[in-house]
Amino acid sequence: MKILVTGASGFIGGRFARFALEQGLQVRVNGRRAEGVEHLVKRGAEFVQGDLTDPELVQRLCQDVEAVVHCAGAVGVWGRYPHFYQANVGVTENVVEACLKQRVRRLVHLSSPSVYFDGHAHVDLREEQVPTRFSDHYGATKYLAEQKVFGAQEFGLEVLALRPRFVTGAGDTSIFPRLINMQRKRRLSIIGNGLNKVDFTSMQNLNDALFSSLLASDEALGKVYNISNGAPVPLWDVVNYVLRRLELPPVTRHMPYGLAYAAAALNEGVCMLLPGRPEPALFRLGVAVMAKDFSLNIERARRYLDYDPQVSIWTALDEFCQWWQGQRPA
Template sequence: MKILVTGASGFIGGRFAKFALEQGLSVRINGRRPEAVEHLVKHGAQFVQGDLGDPLLVQRLCRDIDVVVHCAGAVGVWGNYQHFYQANVTVTENVIKACLGQKVRRLLHLSSPSIYFDGQAHVGIKEGQVPKRFSDHYGATKYLAEEKVFAAEALGLEVIAYRPRFVTGAGDTNIFPRLIDMQRKGRLSIIGNGLNQVDFTSMQNLNDALFSGLMDTGPALGKVYNISNGTPVPLWDAVNYVLQQLNLPPVTRHLPYGVAYAAATLNETLCKLLPGRPEPSLFRLGVAVMAKDFSLDISRAQQHLNYAPQVSVWAALDEFCQWWKATQSAPRLTH
């Protein structure tokens, strides 16, 4: 089997490309940063650099490919709608057209549980519980991209979409690095009572779910799947566990939810008025994410993908910490 992994210079795409190579698959990769995929090329991946906004490039990428694993896209909360639409919807449309044009058999699409975010607590949320309106441009455009993917099924493309929650492990540059930086600067506080429980996903478990999507047939196809470790943990326990492993002081200071939300509202408003609209240091959505319970129902993945999380949240956090310490202690080149 020959697969294409987009977004391979990012955390999830890079980790899955490595995993696929280890399983003996032929892997072509695309990403924004050539230096970030050197290790994959050394292990046999074929790297094709270029912008997925270019339809002709995407057609070339998909030539002689059996399955595309589409991990590329824009993430974040801040930015205009057009930026997110281009990176998450237009690029996905280019990938779909290339899959159809090059007779690719299957498309695995990496979506996001940000689709569900509405500032409220959710426990065991199911795939069909999509809000009537989305909280940000990221969630809105990820859902639009999903709709494009599933529309392609009627044209003969086999499709599966994934919504993995808080993915972590070696290579995570999104969740814990930001929290570590805030704590080092003395800006991290427990929002609310600190008892909120949330889902994480070990990258190793997500690899298993994606690999099942490469191989499974029949009832597994044509569906979107929540992916997590299936065992919510207290968010601030996880944060302090990581800080302890890295010999950093724990977060002990509490900030009432209402105060944090008001501060985030003010921060966002000021940044919208400033020249260049700089990114705020605090977002209303981020305050809700850090203060509310949030977990996914993964029964559909368990039933149709035979998904059974093998790696615990704590093992995934250990893996992240070991990687983080290694990267921080590695010698830096000077010029």
């Protein structure tokens, strides 16, 4: 099978492209940074550099491939709506159109559980429990992108979408680096009582889910899937585990949720008024994420994708810590 992986210069896209090559697939990759995919090219991937906002480029990318795994997109909390819309919705529209015109058989779309975020605690969330209003531009545009993908079913494209939660492992640059740097500066505090349990996903488990999505039977098509390790863990135990592995002091200081939320609101307000609207160090949504229970029901993925997470969060954290230490100067 020949596949295209978008966003291959990023963490998830790059790790899956490598995994697909190891499984014997022919892999074409796209990314903005050539240096970010050198390791894939050395393993046999075909690299086509370019911006996915260019419809003609996307048409070329989709020529002669059987399936597309679409991992590219904008992430984050801070920024203007047009930026997130173009990167998450506009680009996905280009990918869908190219899949249809180039007769690609299947599109596997990487979405996000950020579509569920509303600032409240949630346990065992099912895929249909999407709020009527979204808390941020990222979640809103990721949900819109899903709708663009599922809208292509009526034209014969086989589609699936995955919403993996807190993906970590070697190469993760989004979850722990900011926390590590904050703790080095002694600016990290446990928000609330520190007992909130959340889901994580080992990158190795997500690789299995993405690969299964490429091979899944017809009954799996046209659905969105929650993906996680299926075993919520206390968030601050995880944070302190990583800090201990990196020989940093654990977080012991607590901050009341209300105080942290008010500080985040003030921080955001000040940054909105500053020239260039710099990104705040603390967000209201981030405060809620770090203080509230949040877990996903993964029974649909177990049933239709034969998803069975085998790699524990602790193994994934060990993998991340070993990689992180190898990236930093001695």
